[in-house]
Amino acid sequence: MEQYLAGLPSKNLKPLWNRMNAMVPPSPNPTAKPYMWKYSTSLPDLETAARLVPEEQAERRVLMLVNPSMPPPHTTDTIYGGLQIVNPGETAPAHRHIAFACRFIMDGEGFTAVEGKKMPLKRGDVVVTPTWHWHDHGNESDKPVIWLDMLNLPLFTYARVHFAEGYAEKRYPSTPADVSDWRHPWGPVESELRSQSGDHALYHYKTKDGKPLSTTLGMQAELISPGKSSSVSQDSSSFIYHCYEGKGHTVIETPSGETHTFNWESRDTFAVPTWSKIQHFNDSDKEEAYLVAVNDGPLLDLLGLRLQ
Ligand SMILES: [Fe+2]
Missing domain, CATH: 2.60.120.10 (Jelly Rolls)
Structure with missing residues (x-):
């Protein structure tokens, strides 16, 4: 076997069987870190x-x-x-x-x-x-x-x-x-978020004809009610989150099992790698917390590669 393997590179051939796990991992495997x-x-x-x-x-x-x-x-x-x-x-x-x-x-x-x-x-x-x-x-x-x-x-x-x-x-x-x-001015986005009931509201920015903002990247805005949290979500899209207003924290568990907690306030920005479990918490009892995020969901949707 050793002699056989040693002879492959000169023919630009490599065995898949000893790299299978790297090529087909058991879960999405982002390089990016939170x-x-x-x-x-x-x-x-x-x-x-x-x-x-x-x-x-x-x-x-x-x-x-x-x-x-x-x-x-x-x-x-x-x-x-x-x-x-x-x-x-x-x-x-x-x-x-x-x-x-x-x-x-x-x-x-x-x-x-x-x-x-x-x-x-x-x-x-x-x-x-x-x-x-x-x-x-x-x-x-x-x-x-x-x-x-x-x-x-x-x-x-x-x-x-x-x-x-x-x-x-x-x-x-x-x-x-x-x-x-x-x-897309903020006012109508905030009104739409406030019109939803529950602890957590989600709004997807759309073009006039109801499509995501582009074929690659989409934008969303979220409202977390005072003292409340979102439910845990997991998406093969990655995200850049940004706090518009408010104060809270987000718990991110990566596919490899690392957990990060980010305490954010207005104008802070954080990266969420693909297939991370995320949950947002509003740490104020009085004020709403507003997050906006860009995601690569439209690209994954068009390619048929998205899982949520
Ligand atoms: Fe430009």
Whole structure:
């Protein structure tokens, strides 16, 4: 047998039988680990970046949320997240790319123009830039605007199809459009969550025709009532969770059996690997807790690979 095995590599052959467990594990086997980025820790570094990185690089003035067990652009195995800050008076050059992007506005007020529709960015908004749509963004206010960027960048480590193109001018011609298919203000989302009964409410962001926000990434918002918790859930989708408002904790049990407890408050962000069991708790007896999350459920659904 030994002699036989030794002779295989020179013919670019390898035996499956002694690697079967690695190829077909008994449960999903994420490389990503659960991890939380406290906003109180990240904000001073983001503010320093705002001073050090010039306007010409405003598009790239982002602190990537790097999973501790993976290289960038991995926040989870399939989703990238980053914190972006745009200073007053800045605009980022217009461009388009294959990657799908959504952003959750954390603080301040700015704008994003997508295919000529210039939308305001306000705290709590979800704004998407679909694949290959011209977009630019900026800040016409007197305070920095900060958002959480969420993109499907890790997919392009496998499908090598990603690229970007700069627009010939700095700005793509645009006209103001408060309402558009690409902006989802917080108000209606909160109303929808509050209209549901029970300890825990869940809302899936949808396009006008009732589909997830993209073919790869979807967004959801959750409300946990004061002093209550969600039930335990398990999904082959991975998640980047972000606390919009409130204070609580989430217990995450990974498929390998590790348990992590993250104590979160407003603006904290945490990564949940695939097939983890998760349960959210609102630690306040008086205030609601609101979480938003990006997930790769649409991709898994379209591929027929999802289990919940
Ligand atoms: Fe972009």
